[in-house]
Amino acid sequence: MKIRKNDTVMVISGNDKGKTGKVLKVFPKDSKVIVEGINIRKRHTKPTQRNPQGGILEKEAPINASNVMILDPKSNEPTRIGAKIILDDKTGKKKIARVSRVSGEMIP
DSSP states (O other): OOOOOTTTEEEEETTTOOOOOEEEEEEEETTTTETTTEEEEEEEEEEOSSTTTTTEEEOOEEEEEEEEEEOOOTOOOOOOOEEEEOOOOOOOOOOEEETTTOOOOOOO
């Protein structure tokens, strides 16, 4: 999976299409991600010692990773991701970097 925690993504399909947010958590086995402010679900809770008021809590639910695209750091548009092999100058080891297909800019 090419999406990682703290990436800025845009939803490309579903009820929240067009919205952007930061990835909070990634589930690679299920191919799902939780994005801040996207796919909000309401949960009705009874009063407990921890939450004596009870009431309705809103929290983000997982969304399929195929429904989101990473935003290009240069143009802030959704983009596909490629991989580029880079040689580290200090250690001489090879590293794989994520690269935007639109601008060729490296994605941190």
